[in-house]
Amino acid sequence: MRPASQAARPAPPPISGHQYTLDGVRAVAALGVLIYHVAATAGSITNPAGARWLFNGGQVGVPIFFILSGLLLYRPWAAAVLDGRAAPRVGTYLRKRVFRIMPAYWAVIVCFMLTAGRDHIGDPVTWASLLTLTQTYLPDVWWESALGPAHLGQLWSLVVEVAWYATLPFTAAILGWYARRKRTHDVGVRAKRLLIGIAVYASLSFPFTAVMFFPERHTQMGLWLPRFFVWFAIGMALAVVTVWARLDERRPVATLCRAVSDSWAACWVAAAMLYVVAATPATGPVTLQTPDGFWTSTLHLIVDGLCAAALIAPVALAPAGHPALGAVLANPVMRFLGRISYGLFLWQLLIIVGWYEGTDRVFRGDVATDLPLMAAASIAAGTLSYYLVERPVQRLTRRRDRSRRAPAPAPSS
Numbered sequence: 001m002r003p004a005s006q007a008a009r010p011a012p013p014p015i016s017g018h019q020y021t022l023d024g025v026r027a028v029a030a031l032g033v034l035i036y037h038v039a040a041t042a043g044s045i046t047n048p049a050g051a052r053w054l055f056n057g058g059q060v061g062v063p064i065f066f067i068l069s070g071l072l073l074y075r076p077w078a079a080a081v082l083d084g085r086a087a088p089r090v091g092t093y094l095r096k097r098v099f100r101i102m103p104a105y106w107a108v109i110v111c112f113m114l115t116a117g118r119d120h121i122g123d124p125v126t127w128a129s130l131l132t133l134t135q136t137y138l139p140d141v142w143w144e145s146a147l148g149p150a151h152l153g154q155l156w157s158l159v160v161e162v163a164w165y166a167t168l169p170f171t172a173a174i175l176g177w178y179a180r181r182k183r184t185h186d187v188g189v190r191a192k193r194l195l196i197g198i199a200v201y202a203s204l205s206f207p208f209t210a211v212m213f214f215p216e217r218h219t220q221m222g223l224w225l226p227r228f229f230v231w232f233a234i235g236m237a238l239a240v241v242t243v244w245a246r247l248d249e250r251r252p253v254a255t256l257c258r259a260v261s262d263s264w265a266a267c268w269v270a271a272a273m274l275y276v277v278a279a280t281p282a283t284g285p286v287t288l289q290t291p292d293g294f295w296t297s298t299l300h301l302i303v304d305g306l307c308a309a310a311l312i313a314p315v316a317l318a319p320a321g322h323p324a325l326g327a328v329l330a331n332p333v334m335r336f337l338g339r340i341s342y343g344l345f346l347w348q349l350l351i352i353v354g355w356y357e358g359t360d361r362v363f364r365g366d367v368a369t370d371l372p373l374m375a376a377a378s379i380a381a382g383t384l385s386y387y388l389v390e391r392p393v394q395r396l397t398r399r400r401d402r403s404r405r406a407p408a409p410a411p412s413s
Helices: 020-042 052-083 090-114 124-131 150-180 187-203 205-213 219-223 225-247 252-262 264-279 294-316 323-329 332-339 341-358 367-405
Strands: none
Touching: 020 052, 020 294, 020 323, 020 332, 020 341, 020 367, 052 150, 052 187, 052 225, 052 264, 052 294, 090 124, 090 150, 090 341, 090 367, 150 187, 150 219, 150 225, 150 341, 187 205, 187 225, 205 219, 205 225, 205 294, 219 225, 225 252, 225 294, 252 264, 252 294, 264 294, 294 323, 332 341, 341 367
């Protein structure tokens, strides 16, 4: 029988395996972005009547996605530094990212070019930039804004994600080098050094943001990866804390994680309050036609990042099987929406803009009647994307990985 002191130790958060509660968080992000896009295209956000401006806060879905990427993708590298295990193979990591992201994305691009983009179907620059996720680096092409074609405007964030995926092995190597410079077997010392390095990485977002405006305005830079280091860094820091909590036998970090997860309601109230602030013009204009400024752009990074962190932190730091969080985020509906969230994100604006243009109601819509229809259509498209493209590709890559790991048959005697 274990001593009472050992039995009372809090369980640390999981650092491997599938976490269904994070699927629920991913669903929240995708739905938040969907609501924002419907409201923006309907013209509700700029409508002064009532509290329609609150829809503007749906943009917080972007930092939620970025934080989740930082948490889940950096965690194996954090475990390698803190636990001494082998770091992920860069080639394998990049191959998995390509097969996870690109097939469904290419399906959207082909569909767009055959429909809304058919006037440019013979333009090789359009094809090349869209297929390689480089459209936001080409400001002089035919599309309406720096975000890219209106029907694909949300994909600017995927351009940023892919840039972060590509640079993560290099970033992780630098952080690991810094953490290991201190010769010690104390996992806490190495974890603290990782967190210091991540804090420096996050801080680079702010001088980069300043360069966007001084000595002159460079709005295109607002869509580049360095501006969003701080959001990815929040997830990376959570990854370090979760691994640290599991490896440190003294369990003080596990106790802190459990305290945060048990305070999930307070964290989510704080997230709701920050959401309201994020929806106001204090964190940037409510229309893309109005140029942003340095201070509002900076507040956008801070407020939206804190809002997303307050939502995700209690979920990421919770032990497996947390009853309250599981009931809210890991129920069958949220798990399903999380499973198809990538397709839901990819297809939503092609559907939304196409619907409003087809009905000649751009900026003259009604969220109350249009949102259920747009949500149903986007969820249906995301479901088809998952079962017809994403899932078959995932099965194929897993089968290929298993065949590579399988031992060669022994030679017959």
